[in-house]
Amino acid sequence: MTEGPTINTIARRAGVSIASVSRVLNGLPTREETVRRVLSAAEELGYVPNSVARSLKNRRTNQVAFAMADIGNPVYLAMVREIQPVLRAAGYRLLLHSTDADVADELDVLRGLGERYVDGLIMSPLRVTDEHLRALAAARAPVVVIGSVPEETGVDNVRADSRTGVRLALDHLYGLGRRRIAFVNGPPDTVPGAARAAAYREALDALGLPYDENLVEVGDFYRAEGATAVRALLDRAADVDALMCANDLIALGALDVLRRAGRRVPEDVAVVGMDDTYLAGVAWPALTSVSLGSERRGRAAAELLLDRLENGQRQARVVTVEPRLAVRASTAGVRDGTDDVPGAGEGTEGEESP
């Protein structure tokens, strides 16, 4: 049995009696000099009272947290539905945080790992700041990031491939004869916003279509903001014949605006969403949407975290999930059913899906 420092070794190191050490550690009135010597000896020896050690350091809480950017976006719901059974089967209870993509909130969750209320964390930040990277490096429990973080961060990382995803969507629209394909994005300073903006330009290039800044509008990854953005777009570019939306919520806002503007979908304007959430099937007409594999990403993240909890020493892994295009009525006029077009599957720089 290898013994860590105890009250006895502290007493020897401090040159005081065991009773004095016990008084100090129990917070009883003691001479100041004794307190100072005991505490400094305890610190030098790295002493943690055993019962505290058991409860705070070695204890398993059997809880794991998932910090989502927006509980209102069903893409996270799809992830939770996969994460929860994987963890539950391994004996873990899942706690959820909804951070509203607030950086301070996310950092707070990362730092809160020091309080050991969970054994590990899956997080899905929209922005990855230097502070995130520092907090990840200092995290007191294993973390898996859904979204893209630099490899050198050394955390397990599950990535989407919206580059290929946007290309699948634009190829599909082009194949339907659309040439004025607009793009409605979320904030370009987010990981997904930046990746999707770049992907749109690339896909236009590949199709030989010109990049027209009148066809690009930036809002946020919500329905109301999507509607506002599409209104502005229609005012500016009345000849638009397709809308590539950076997520399904934006696309729902687009459907509202087009309906009120008397533009038929898909006859006048085809609409494509992204994330292929269940809302795509609730919408009318049902929404063609790029699936970035939220279910598979959730499952991969849960499996990486479980593996890490069992095997803390292994190298960090990066998993990239292949996109698919789910074609529905909002582009193809298909009234029932869904046709899945598998992605090209080239792993590229992945990023997170809001």
Add this chain to the structure above:
Amino acid sequence: MTEGPTINTIARRAGVSIASVSRVLNGLPTREETVRRVLSAAEELGYVPNSVARSLKNRRTNQVAFAMADIGNPVYLAMVREIQPVLRAAGYRLLLHSTDADVADELDVLRGLGERYVDGLIMSPLRVTDEHLRALAAARAPVVVIGSVPEETGVDNVRADSRTGVRLALDHLYGLGRRRIAFVNGPPDTVPGAARAAAYREALDALGLPYDENLVEVGDFYRAEGATAVRALLDRAADVDALMCANDLIALGALDVLRRAGRRVPEDVAVVGMDDTYLAGVAWPALTSVSLGSERRGRAAAELLLDRLENGQRQARVVTVEPRLAVRASTAGVRDGTDDVPGAGEGTEGEESP
């Protein structure tokens, strides 16, 4: 300064040296007889090492949990959106559980309060079993229940009034000339299922309409189950001219089935949902829905919990939130906008909203 038991008082009680007590409490090899005497003295005196006491007993975690029955039902989303800012303003971080209305899971969350990972809990069970009542009575931290629990349970309780809500909806349908008003419910052994079934019969009675069991179908509070139930209903009672659905997810399923069956909404069949979630506005035609005040219930629950955390001794309170009817295209053919009809506001036995 009132001192609790310390290593010194244990040593006196056990008749052993302070050094022996410290060895035992630190888990170091000690004679069995000494271990026995120290542990029994510690237990008699109710001794908890101070640092452990600080960390486990008196420590505030500044975290509060909300246990939802189904993260996929946006009624809980609406609650979270109100709960989170109230708690955040008071310095609390919100953790979420999705229990899938699983009783074992809910009991586990209640019992988990003993581990002190949160300072308090808001929960929203669909079924309230005797085990729930026992676990609530034994809970180691304050709990607020959204849903109906017996007053004698002595927990703070926020209730919906679906009785009045169903009456508002049926009055509205009757006013539109509908006489074959069917009811599509979730499981009748749930608190909301039982309350809504009773409310439907009562509302028919009040309108002088006969109760026809062919017009009642039971499924579950999800979209797919709602669709299955409505399919069975249409097979059995082709003359149905209105559907009262026990929540919005069921109503979405109903819209799908009616569309595929070629029945126009609202011309042939009017459809009413319940909970007035954002899905009512995503659906096409937009869904008339009974609002049971999920936002107000969430806010009330958060405020009750904060108040309880500051004032643990006060009497338990019951808050009942008044329903409203949000009229949209699925009954009235209104293509834009919403008309809110305030509820009669008579507080009756409240219950929970799935």
